[in-house]
Amino acid sequence: ETGVTQSPTHLIKTRGQQVTLRCSSQSGHNTVSWYQQALGQGPQFIFQYYREEENGRGNFPPRFSGLQFPNYSSELNVNALELDDSALYLCASSLLGKNTEAFFGQGTRLTVV
Amino acid sequence: GNSVTQMEGPVTLSEEAFLTINCTYTATGYPSLFWYVQYPGEGLQLLLKATKADDKGSNKGFEATYRKETTSFHLEKGSVQVSDSAVYFCALGGLTGNQFYFGTGTSLTVIP
Numbered sequence: 001e002t003g004v005t006q007s008p009t010h011l012i013k014t015r016g017q018q019v020t021l022r023c024s025s026q027s028g029h030n031t032v033s034w035y036q037q038a039l040g041q042g043p044q045f046i047f048q049y050y051r052e053e054e055n056g057r058g059n060f061p062p063r064f065s066g067l068q069f070p071n072y073s074s075e076l077n078v079n080a081l082e083l084d085d086s087a088l089y090l091c092a093s094s095l096l097g098k099n100t101e102a103f104f105g106q107g108t109r110l111t112v113v
Numbered sequence: 114g115n116s117v118t119q120m121e122g123p124v125t126l127s128e129e130a131f132l133t134i135n136c137t138y139t140a141t142g143y144p145s146l147f148w149y150v151q152y153p154g155e156g157l158q159l160l161l162k163a164t165k166a167d168d169k170g171s172n173k174g175f176e177a178t179y180r181k182e183t184t185s186f187h188l189e190k191g192s193v194q195v196s197d198s199a200v201y202f203c204a205l206g207g208l209t210g211n212q213f214y215f216g217t218g219t220s221l222t223v224i225p
Contacts, residue, residue: 042215102213104149
């Protein structure tokens with residue numbers, strides 16, 4: 001039990017819609033990262049938040065945006081959904097530092113139709 | 114750039130067989146290396162890690178040694194069990210904040 005919880009677990013949206021995914025970090029962790037895992041692939045880094053500010057971003061367009069709240073929970077927002085956005089979205093919490101591992105939630109399975 | 118190349122699967126083994134999953138990496142700087150495991154329908158769980166060259170990570174009978182000279186971090190287990198069936202991801206981190214770079218994953222199925 002990692003203590004990282006994500007909601008919802010599954011979601012179906014229509015192309016062009018907007019979606020918000022939520023993550024509750026493990027207690028004591030100050031950093032949250034979001035990853036996109038397409039079917040049969042490894043997770044791809046979307047962005048990271050530290051102390052409520054974006055602290056790094058992967059190769060994703062601006063329609064992927066996020067927030068981190070004072071209690072270190074986080075949201076991932078995706079606008080103008082495309083079919084290729086269908087994937088498992090993983091939230092990971094950690095302490096900022098070189099050698100610390102990340103603790104992952106179970107993910108949100110997003111299907112865009 | 115930073116990247117991980119992982120042995121492609123799927124891999125099918127009989128119970129008690131020896132397991133090796135190859136992983137090599139390219140990195141600018143001195144990364145930490147990780148193996149994560151993903152069971153069906155679940156998120157990623159840390160299996161083991163190594164933070165510097167020649168370190169050996171181990172957990173639940175799995176081992177991997179950080180080899181800087183060959184830029185490798187191969188996962189091994191001497192005797193696999195049916196419960197080890199999962200997808201295994203090699204990853205590097207510790208270079209830019211906590212961003213992880215993952216391989217594409219290797220699916221392992223262990224049959225009785």
